[in-house]
Amino acid sequence: MKSPSHPRDRGIPEATVARLPLYLRALHGMAERGTATVSSEDLAVAAGVNSAKLRKDLSHLGSYGTRGVGYDVEYLVYQISRELGLTQDWAVAIVGVGNLGRALANYGGFVSRGFRVAALIDADPEVVGDDIAGLNVEHIDELEAVIQRRGVSIVVLATPAAAAQKVCDRVVAVGVTSILNFAPVVLSVPESVDVRKVDLSIELQILAFHEQRKAGGPLMAVDSQ
Amino acid sequence: MKSPSHPRDRGIPEATVARLPLYLRALHGMAERGTATVSSEDLAVAAGVNSAKLRKDLSHLGSYGTRGVGYDVEYLVYQISRELGLTQDWAVAIVGVGNLGRALANYGGFVSRGFRVAALIDADPEVVGDDIAGLNVEHIDELEAVIQRRGVSIVVLATPAAAAQKVCDRVVAVGVTSILNFAPVVLSVPESVDVRKVDLSIELQILAFHEQRKAGGPLMAVDSQ
DNA sequence: CACACTTTGTGCGTCGGTTCACAAAGGGAT
């Protein structure tokens, strides 16, 4: 029932999208090392996945490999970059310049891909006006103006939990539809808005769960010593 | 291989484990607000999930609800905490005290659950000896000694990418089996070791992908109508 | 040109997770 004729189907599985950055990173490393061509097997190892999965993932973007040879590193980097939208440059605003916001502002990993930190915004008058990573911290009152003036399309929320929803509502109101949320709250947004959350304490709790099982699970019933 | 007889089956689905911290956070908020009892519907909304999913998740830990009434908040907090292993206290070491490591050391969210930052470790002599968040930064040479002396069981890697694998190997060698990795590399570890990774730039790339589709998709696509 | 070898792209069985929908179970009122 679907249009099977389309060679480059836009319906890329979410799981695949989440892995493309991984492949991209591995490919960049190979390109730097001068590798011209790579097999799915080698790339899969470098990215830490199964080679069949990798081939299936890449097949979603098109037929960019050569049977008997492998993938052209340079070309694949370009194709994945294009698919992820990294050929354009994305203006990112970081709201909340506490410890985490500061760290993010200085984080090189953002810039290295197509991302540019275009604004730092905070509510604390103590911080507003400071220079961090070569950027002037602006006041939260200017939020809407700054976002529009700088063409910000992705907002990183690094505010305290209590402020996150309010800031979120405001950035959504000015038309931002992509948010990376570090605040430990469930944001409520219209369906058209994408929110990804990173919660450091959740990651630790998941580790703790498995660690506990390893320690007490297999044969040791009770650790009541 | 399975033990189907156990009433409290330890085989909790991974997806469920990942959501338990979410429920726990919501429940803590409710407990603070004095709510004694909560329905799956209300809790689901607070945690941002579907209520059927929530009930199924909770059913994996046992039958802790009362039909017609809901769940006792206090009791559920205890049960989930116990299941996640948060009733004990976990000593965490942060290796790599750059911008990110510093932010993590100061992050309140760790301590608020059962986690305690027990050590900060870095290789840079410029940083070693500094006091950060009330902790003395120790030299990487002391890595093994510190981990064992402080009973560290979870290590957070916030080193540069180039150093991550080497540090990882060393902490695994001293018996650490839970690692939270912020370095943008694929760590190779024995199967018995749990690694969770947080990659900020990957999150942004996923957002960019969807943002690009939103921008270019609906309007630019060939549409007959 | 034919044959051997390599590696991609994918059909298909399988599995884990999500959601629906409902029977079972409890509370409260009369």
Added chain:
DNA sequence: ATCCCTTTGTGAACCGACGCACAAAGTGTG
């Protein structure tokens, strides 16, 4: 005690993702 209302716990259908295994497609050699 009986009836009605609420809410849990779960059977079962559905859906997406994973990975095996192989045909298809390319390279290279004699």
